[in-house]
Amino acid sequence: MEQPVQEAIRNRRSIREFIGRPVESELLQKILTAGIWAPSGLNNQPWRFVIIRAPEIINELATQTSYAHVVQGAPALIAVYLDREIMYDTVKDHQAAGACIQNMLLAAHELGLGAVWLGQILKNKDQVNAILQLSDQYDLMALLAFGYPQHRNQQSRRQPLTDFILHEFGGDTT
Numbered sequence: 001m002e003q004p005v006q007e008a009i010r011n012r013r014s015i016r017e018f019i020g021r022p023v024e025s026e027l028l029q030k031i032l033t034a035g036i037w038a039p040s041g042l043n044n045q046p047w048r049f050v051i052i053r054a055p056e057i058i059n060e061l062a063t064q065t066s067y068a069h070v071v072q073g074a075p076a077l078i079a080v081y082l083d084r085e086i087m088y089d090t091v092k093d094h095q096a097a098g099a100c101i102q103n104m105l106l107a108a109h110e111l112g113l114g115a116v117w118l119g120q121i122l123k124n125k126d127q128v129n130a131i132l133q134l135s136d137q138y139d140l141m142a143l144l145a146f147g148y149p150q151h152r153n154q155q156s157r158r159q160p161l162t163d164f165i166l167h168e169f170g171g172d173t174t
């Protein structure tokens with residue numbers, strides 16, 4: 001039986017090197033649509049996005065992170081925000097943003113794109129808002145970089161599953 005969701009979850013990797021080919025608007029729309037179908041508390045949909053493909057803005061954003069080479073090499077960026085006026089619970093709204101972002105990364109993988117979640121730039125979130133002409137009503141959650149990957153030999157590791165299980169109460173009943 002095909003398990004495309006599990007395949008995507010398992011095989012998605014953070015891609016930081018892209019070829020120059022532009023990312024089509026249609027693909028960005030599909031990625032954003034995957035994002036907004038994430039769950040959110042009370043279905044409040046607190047996420048907001050800025051789509052960036054203009055080289056001058058990409059270059060300005062690159063000055064705000066130690067991952068400048070990743071940002072500069074990406075043909076498309078999406079800045080993911082929470083709208084403070086829509087938020088109702090700090091933890092739950094941040095969880096919703098994470099779910100939204102993961103949906104977008106998985107959609108990009110399925111569409112043949114590479115992507116990476118950039119969080120280090122959050123230390124300069126005020127400067128990013130200024131570059132993107134946004135007031136502090138909008139709280140930056142992540143900058144996502146997208147492009148066609150230069151290669152797909154990126155490796156990643158996880159600790160064994162058993163390391164993460166604190167307790168298991170009960171089991172299979174047959």
Ligand SMILES: Cc1cc2nc3c(=O)[nH]c(=O)nc-3n(C[C@H](O)[C@H](O)[C@H](O)COP(=O)(O)O)c2cc1C
Binds near residue numbers: 012013116117119155
């Ligand atoms: C909250 C968060 C912040 C991250 N920030 C960065 C970042 O600033 N730069 C970067 O290159 N990768 C960043 N990553 C990607 C992680 O390094 C990557 O997900 C991790 O090493 C596991 O690799 P994988 O995504 O290929 O499985 C971030 C991931 C998360 C979830």
